[in-house]
Amino acid sequence: MVTVTFLVQVFALGTAATASQAHQLQDGCTSGVPSGITLGRSKNLTIENGDKTRKYRLHVPKSYQTSVPVPLILSFHGRDKDMKFQEELSQFSNSSYGFEGISVYPEGVPNENGAKQWQGDPDAPSTIDDVAFTLDLIDELLRNYCIDTSRIYAAGKSNGGGFTGLLACDKKASRRIAAFAPVSGAFYLDPKTQELPPCNPTQSRDAIPIMEFHGFKDNTINYTGGLNTRKNANSTDVFTWVNAWARRNGFKNSPTVGDLCGQKARKVTTYNWSDTVVHYNYTNLYHDWPSTFPNGDTNLTTCEDAEATKVILKWFSKWTLGGHVG
Ligand SMILES: *[C@@H]1O[C@H](CO)[C@@H](O)[C@H](O)[C@H]1NC(C)=O
Ligand SMILES: *[C@@H]1O[C@H](CO)[C@@H](O)[C@H](O)[C@H]1NC(C)=O
Ligand SMILES: *[C@@H]1O[C@H](CO)[C@@H](O)[C@H](O)[C@H]1NC(C)=O
Ligand SMILES: *[C@@H]1O[C@H](CO)[C@@H](O)[C@H](O)[C@H]1NC(C)=O
């Protein structure tokens, strides 16, 4: 890894005309596609982080050109799942959704029961700093790929969704990640205080955009909060969590409420604060990633307008670190 980084830097110094140009153009835009990477084909990779070797799966689209900056999506798996499962679940690599950026599926470290997971879960090893890992991973990706630094996004399912929320609450991560989309997020309360962990996003942005999706029938991370299925922690009421983000982003008003997918069993109620904080509540859904076709989570499908992958991609495309550009 050290050797690769060194070579990339030498290459960047050798080609960049001035220091300021080198600063504007990420190293990853002046080097070629890293060896071993095939456009349009996903690959498992590793990065050294602290004393750990951490895994991630990467997908660079066929349309990628080494000097044109593209968006980056980080997609975090649920507890006891892995990076490949998350790629298949969240579908950001699937060209039929039209995302022309790089998608990366980081993998959590196994806990003592062998379940891979993320910081924020009560069983996650306290020695592991997944926020630091994520920030290091972003740096590694910027060194090797041509990424638009104002269009880096995070999404995740369940524990990975809870972790996406922690990134949004982190001073450093919220300066680098443009928008956050937890799906069936596990937002755990601190067992001692029975409150959510402190949330201190950067003050240097006008808003921290948040989009959350949750099944009203979720019996793993209950919509109205309470004990999880392992009974080792309470999660918060989801609408309270969403509402707290609206307040944090300065909204004093109620959201615009709408509905999708018809009025019966499939109804989805939408809550929208100026496209900045958005929440979809699915009448028929359990602990799932809402999709129009059966996926690794479920065979219960939703309508196209409420398909999480599609809705997230459209919404991400309207946000940069600089604000709403839709
Ligand atoms: C990539 O990692 C996944 C686990 O996320 C594993 O199932 C798969 O076998 C790995 N693929 C290769 C080619 O090693
Ligand atoms: C890609 O998405 C389409 C729907 O847009 C789906 O039919 C297809 O199965 C997906 N491909 C994979 C490999 O998951
Ligand atoms: C969620 O918790 C509430 C309150 O305990 C309970 O009434 C409801 O049945 C639970 N819902 C699911 C889907 O488990
Ligand atoms: C969950 O919340 C209930 C009610 O507030 C509390 O009595 C219980 O101790 C909590 N359980 C855990 C594991 O935090």
Ligand SMILES: *[C@@H]1O[C@H](CO)[C@@H](O)[C@H](O)[C@H]1NC(C)=O
């Ligand atoms: C939220 O509402 C705005 C209007 O304030 C609209 O432009 C936007 O499309 C809505 N977002 C979603 C995800 O429905």
Ligand SMILES: *[C@@H]1O[C@H](CO)[C@@H](O)[C@H](O)[C@H]1NC(C)=O
């Ligand atoms: C969520 O959807 C359920 C089922 O349609 C509905 O009863 C509930 O009022 C909705 N909204 C909230 C905030 O719970």
Ligand SMILES: *[C@@H]1O[C@H](CO)[C@@H](O)[C@H](O)[C@H]1NC(C)=O
């Ligand atoms: C969907 O999954 C449930 C539970 O796993 C199963 O009982 C049912 O037969 C499945 N339905 C279809 C249409 O595959």
